[in-house]
Amino acid sequence: MKIDVLTIFPDMFKGPMETSIIGRAQGKGIVSIQTHDVRDYTDNKHRRVDDTPFGGGAGMVMMAQPFFDALEKILDAKAGEKAPDTRVVLLTPQGKTFDQAKARELSQIPRLVMLCGRYEGIDDRVRQVWVDEELSIGDYVLTGGELAAMVIIDAVVRLLPGALGDESSAEEESFSDGLLEYPQFTKPAQFRGLEVPPVLLSGHHASIRRWRRKESLKRTYQVRPELLKERNFDFDDQVLMAEALQELGH
Numbered sequence: 001m002k003i004d005v006l007t008i009f010p011d012m013f014k015g016p017m018e019t020s021i022i023g024r025a026q027g028k029g030i031v032s033i034q035t036h037d038v039r040d041y042t043d044n045k046h047r048r049v050d051d052t053p054f055g056g057g058a059g060m061v062m063m064a065q066p067f068f069d070a071l072e073k074i075l076d077a078k079a080g081e082k083a084p085d086t087r088v089v090l091l092t093p094q095g096k097t098f099d100q101a102k103a104r105e106l107s108q109i110p111r112l113v114m115l116c117g118r119y120e121g122i123d124d125r126v127r128q129v130w131v132d133e134e135l136s137i138g139d140y141v142l143t144g145g146e147l148a149a150m151v152i153i154d155a156v157v158r159l160l161p162g163a164l165g166d167e168s169s170a171e172e173e174s175f176s177d178g179l180l181e182y183p184q185f186t187k188p189a190q191f192r193g194l195e196v197p198p199v200l201l202s203g204h205h206a207s208i209r210r211w212r213r214k215e216s217l218k219r220t221y222q223v224r225p226e227l228l229k230e231r232n233f234d235f236d237d238q239v240l241m242a243e244a245l246q247e248l249g250h
């Protein structure tokens, strides 16, 4: 998978994209992440990327020309003629909210191009001509699209075959199916008088699976009940949910 990032702060990506799982995935050739400094595509001698907004108002707006020239170079395409296996994503609070389903969808796309804006926005003609999808990582305003791009890259790259080492990624699929994760424990079994749930030390794998699923249902009910709304419960889950509600004192 190839990911190109257009930003005026390419150095922001050095740490997070070259460390641990994401860094190793690049090393293994599973993904290539390349940043492009938008300033390198400006056509003015002061390398300006922004100007005042038409219609007035506070702040500055990023100009279209550097993005158009950068995209035409990177995609080797004329304005608006993009290869079908490429998706151009704009990071913005105005976008659709990113979630795990979107992460899975993006992980199937051979080439992603991510546009990171700063200031008050990017000239809308960039969106009109180049952008396939606008994505937000949540309803809050950051100082730019860079951190949002890194969040999405992290969530997408970890899903690529071989990125995590297959056993754990496979498990993540089966357990998460729309529920919050169950609590995790590790050695020592006693720590400052705090115990580990005995079932986890029992070696009874069916009981352990049952306990974990019930804990996921409990947590989801308590923290994100809306995730349970659109869920159709099979018989076992209904029994577990009833037990979970009892244990929660409902």
Ligand SMILES: Nc1nonc1C(=O)NCc1ccc(Cl)cc1
Pocket (backbone or CB within 6 Å): 062, 091, 092, 093, 116, 117, 118, 119, 120, 121, 122, 135, 136, 137, 138, 139, 140, 141, 142, 143, 144, 145, 148
């Ligand atoms: N929330 C979010 N999810 O994705 N991006 C954000 C966000 O706040 N971006 C800030 C920002 C600022 C200026 C410009 Cl031009 C574009 C994006």
